[in-house]
Amino acid sequence: MIPLNESVLVVDDEAVIAELWSIYMEMMGVEVCGRAATADDAVALAVEHRPAVVLMDMRLRGKKDGVDAALAIYESVGSKVVFITGSQEPDTMTRIQLDHPTAILIKPVSDRLLKSTVTSAMIASGVWRPGETEGSGAASTDAAPQAGD
Numbered sequence: 001m002i003p004l005n006e007s008v009l010v011v012d013d014e015a016v017i018a019e020l021w022s023i024y025m026e027m028m029g030v031e032v033c034g035r036a037a038t039a040d041d042a043v044a045l046a047v048e049h050r051p052a053v054v055l056m057d058m059r060l061r062g063k064k065d066g067v068d069a070a071l072a073i074y075e076s077v078g079s080k081v082v083f084i085t086g087s088q089e090p091d092t093m094t095r096i097q098l099d100h101p102t103a104i105l106i107k108p109v110s111d112r113l114l115k116s117t118v119t120s121a122m123i124a125s126g127v128w129r130p131g132e133t134e135g136s137g138a139a140s141t142d143a144a145p146q147a148g149d
Contacts (some may be wrong), residue, residue, distance in 0.1 A: 003025070004078065004126070004127055005051060006030075006035065006127045007030065007033040007050065007051045008025050008030050008031070008032055008051055008052070008118065008129070009034055009035075009051040009053075010032055010034070010035045010055050010062060010106065011057060011060065012035075012037065012055075012057040012060075013038075013057060013059060015037070018035045019035075020054050021084070021114075022109070025055075027111075028042070028115055033045065034048075034049060035062045036060075037038075037060060038061045038064070039062060039065065039068045039072070040064065042054070043061040046076070046079055047075045047076055050079070051077075051082065051103045052079060052122050052126075053081075053118055053129040054079045054081045054082070055082050055084055056069065056081050057083075057084055057085060058083060058085040058095075058096060059085075068099055070099040070101070071098070071099055074099065080102040080121040080124055080125045081099060082107060082117055082121055083096050083099065083101055084105045085105075085106060086106070088106060102124060103121065106124060
């Protein structure tokens with residue numbers, strides 16, 4: 001399989017939230033290879049850019065959801081998927097577990113939790129080694145994205 005790139009794909013149907021996740025990644029020194037609001041766009045961007053990590057919202061625009069996108073991305077690219085969702089409904093959690101996610105984060109997500117989760121996912125994907133720093137100038141923010149799904 002072709003190696004993954006040291007980048008993150010952000011998938012969320014809310015443009016403001018996708019922008020915030022992107023800003024957090026850039027503050028960590030992590031390249032954001034793209035943003036998508038639909039499952040099909042997410043899969044296409046993942047195939048094109050081969051990100052090590054995908055930050056995936058559960059609810060997306062269109063008929064497909066985040067699990068549909070994550071399963072297709074995992075099969076075609078092998079990226080680690082971190083679900084970020086505002087829903088804790090049992091049906092949603094069961095559906096997310098179908099994908100064997102790297103992590104499931106419930107909104108609102110602190111920048112510290114996001115950073116540690118992405119760092120762990122980058123290490124698990126093989127693009128970073130333990131102890132490697134992703135962005136020595138990363139600053140902490142007080143606000144975290146809080147919009148629900």
